[in-house]
Amino acid sequence: xHSTPRTDDPPVLECRDLAVRFAGDSGEVCAVNGVNLTVRxxxxxxxxxxxxxxxxxxxxxxxxxxxENGRASGSVKxxxxxxxxxxxxxxxxxxxxxxxxxxxxxxxxxTPFLRIGDQMCETLIEHSKISRDEARNRVLEVLEMVxxxxxxxxxxxxxxxxxxxxxxxxMIAQALLCKPALLIADEPTTALDVTVQAEILDxxxxxxxxxxxxxxxxxxxxxxxxxxxxxxxxxxxxxxVERGAAExxxxxxxxxxxxxxxxxxxxxxxxPNADAQVIGGQPPNLLNLPKGCHFRPRCENAMAICAQELxxxxxxxxxxxxxxxxxxxx
Ligand SMILES: Nc1ncnc2c1ncn2[C@@H]1O[C@H](COP(=O)(O)OP(=O)(O)O)[C@@H](O)[C@H]1O
Ligand SMILES: [Mg+2]
Numbered sequence: 574x575h576s577t578p579r580t581d582d583p584p585v586l587e588c589r590d591l592a593v594r595f596a597g598d599s600g601e602v603c604a605v606n607g608v609n610l611t612v613r614x615x616x617x618x619x620x621x622x623x624x625x626x627x628x629x630x631x632x633x634x635x636x637x638x639x640x641e642n643g644r645a646s647g648s649v650k651x652x653x654x655x656x657x658x659x660x661x662x663x664x665x666x667x668x669x670x671x672x673x674x675x676x677x678x679x680x681x682x683x684t685p686f687l688r689i690g691d692q693m694c695e696t697l698i699e700h701s702k703i704s705r706d707e708a709r710n711r712v713l714e715v716l717e718m719v720x721x722x723x724x725x726x727x728x729x730x731x732x733x734x735x736x737x738x739x740x741x742x743x744m745i746a747q748a749l750l751c752k753p754a755l756l757i758a759d760e761p762t763t764a765l766d767v768t769v770q771a772e773i774l775d776x777x778x779x780x781x782x783x784x785x786x787x788x789x790x791x792x793x794x795x796x797x798x799x800x801x802x803x804x805x806x807x808x809x810x811x812x813x814v815e816r817g818a819a820e821x822x823x824x825x826x827x828x829x830x831x832x833x834x835x836x837x838x839x840x841x842x843x844x845p846n847a848d849a850q851v852i853g854g855q856p857p858n859l860l861n862l863p864k865g866c867h868f869r870p871r872c873e874n875a876m877a878i879c880a881q882e883l884x885x886x887x888x889x890x891x892x893x894x895x896x897x898x899x900x901x902x903x
Contacts, residue, residue, distance in 0.1 A: 585787035619802030627811035673748035690728030738769035817893030827895030
């Protein structure tokens, strides 16, 4: 049975001052800046923010999968070992084994001409010294874990024979094969329709309950975070602007941007006729960030100091951090 992650458990993932810069024709883009976060065993850590806020690139850096023109700096420790910018050989031995990932498009990580069961067995045999029979049993076990009906039959099918939802389940199963300590899921439900989204989230909830895997859930959808995450980091213009327990961030948000995001969720409990509000203004241009607080041009609470100084991420409530010049409200 899953227990709530304890703050004295050693971290599975620890990022310190993580930054990602891309070289481009019109100059250098700093897509991720000063990111600090810790994810523990059994914890589901949500990373949320509008499109372009640096969520994916932060974790591409963690996985060592940045594009050619990208450079990462800072520190990323997986189970205490530094892995940022580690040699390709080291990363190849870690990825899919100690650290797995799931992307938005399940087709991108499946080989189209290999049967589902065969590609999963190959992955397993490649990474662990086990027989084909043992591999087959483990594959069936994980296919059942992600609630794939008639798993034995699916074993012999090709990816194109499966629906989008089934493919995403296969991806999750594939990611779990080697019992990774860390699972990074980047918008795993975004490409799916609403009912399938709910089923996939339910599978993640099951993982939380029955395994001790640390999960990072990257999404632009606060609804996804609310349903399964223990902790949340809110990103804006490449920086974490708020971080804390999910409950605190939802019920006592410390940053005007988080409040804006929360208002943009269509509400089911309040007035059903009320329209969700979209945060006004444009997402920031990373090539030309405003001086001071990057959110200032869109902020309803902006003060004079906000145009001058970038607010640091400070503890505003116990274990609840916000980067805003506004006074803490009691
Ligand atoms: N290869 C690249 N070269 C230049 N800029 C990039 C590259 N990849 C991503 N970016 C920029 O990094 C920023 C953050 O992107 P990303 O992390 O994908 O955002 P999201 O929060 O939507 O996942 C974006 O502004 C994007 O344009
Ligand atoms: Mg993304």
